[in-house]
Amino acid sequence: DSGVTQTPKHLITATGQRVTLRCSPRSGDLSVYWYQQSLDQGLQFLIQYYNGEERAKGNILERFSAQQFPDLHSELNLSSLELGDSALYFCASAKDSSTDTQYFGPGTRLTVL
Amino acid sequence: GENVEQHPSTLSVQEGDSAVIKCTYSDSASNYFPWYKQELGKRPQLIIDIRSNVGEKKDQRIAVTLNKTAKHFSLHITETQPEDSAVYFCAASGYSTLTFGKGTMLLVSP
Numbered sequence: 001d002s003g004v005t006q007t008p009k010h011l012i013t014a015t016g017q018r019v020t021l022r023c024s025p026r027s028g029d030l031s032v033y034w035y036q037q038s039l040d041q042g043l044q045f046l047i048q049y050y051n052g053e054e055r056a057k058g059n060i061l062e063r064f065s066a067q068q069f070p071d072l073h074s075e076l077n078l079s080s081l082e083l084g085d086s087a088l089y090f091c092a093s094a095k096d097s098s099t100d101t102q103y104f105g106p107g108t109r110l111t112v113l
Numbered sequence: 114g115e116n117v118e119q120h121p122s123t124l125s126v127q128e129g130d131s132a133v134i135k136c137t138y139s140d141s142a143s144n145y146f147p148w149y150k151q152e153l154g155k156r157p158q159l160i161i162d163i164r165s166n167v168g169e170k171k172d173q174r175i176a177v178t179l180n181k182t183a184k185h186f187s188l189h190i191t192e193t194q195p196e197d198s199a200v201y202f203c204a205a206s207g208y209s210t211l212t213f214g215k216g217t218m219l220l221v222s223p
Contacts, residue, residue: 002156033210042215043157043202056210090156098206099145099164104156 003027004093004105012111018079021108025072025093031055032074033102034066037088049074050096081112115140117205119214126193127222134217136203137185143207146179146186151200151216160201161188193221 003026013019025032034046045058049068060066063081068074078085088109092102116139126132138146147162163170163177163186170177174193179186186205190197198221203214 002158043213045210045212048210058210098210101147101159101162102211104149104158106156 002103002105004091004103006089006091006105006108008108009106010109010111012113013081014113015081015083017081017112018077019081019110021076021078021089021091021110023074023076023091023093023105025074025091026103029093029095029103030072031094031096031100032068032072033092033094034060034074034076035090035092037090037107038084038086041087043090046076056098078110083112086110086112115143115205115207115212117203117212117214119203119217121217122215123218123220125220125222128193128195130193132188132190132193132197132219132221134188134201134203134219135185136187136205136214137183138205138212139184140205140207141181141184143205145206145211146177147204147206147211148177148188149202149204149213151202153199157202190219193219195221195223197221 005024030051035043046060048056066076088107090107092104094100094102119136144165149157151157176189200216
């Protein structure tokens with residue numbers, strides 16, 4: 001157990017819908033990272049938050065957004081869902097900088113039908 | 114930005130053999146290189162990492178080497194066991210975020 005929690009574990013929804021994925025970082029970690037992992041694909045970095053502020057953006061679609069709250073938990077919002085958005089979504093947390101170890105949560109498996 | 118290439122994409126070995134996975138990176142400013150193991154449907158888990166101030170690090174059957182001049186680093190697993198079967202990801206990070214390689218599926222046959 002990494003200490004990072006994610007909910008829900010599984011999510012099944014229809015095209016065009018909107019969903020919210022939630023992540024709670026390890027105690028003491030200020031950074032939260034979101035990744036997308038599609039079938040047979042590696043880990044695609046989406047976005048990073050540090051202590052409530054957006055710090056870095058990767059290949060995140062405009063239909064996707066995220067935020068980090070004062071208690072440091074983070075939410076990833078996916079809207080106007082398409083079939084191709086079906087994937088495993090991981091969050092990871094780290095103490096501070098990009099060279100601190102990232103600990104991954106168990107992931108949320110999103111299926112868009 | 115950083116670009117990480119990882120080879121091979123699949124690697125099959127017999128139990129007890131050694132396995133080597135290689136990665137190259139593009140950004141000379143990168144100074145942190147972790148390796149993650151991911152079993153099917155599970156989270157990636159850190160197995161070893163190395164920082165640019167050392168050339169090699171070992172933890173039991175696992176070792177990582179780093180050549181900053183050539184910008185490549187490698188994972189070495191000795192005496193492989195069936196439970197080592199998984200996908201392994203290398204990554205590199207400097208002042209920006211962690212960039213992952215595409216992964217190597219390691220299959221260890223009994």
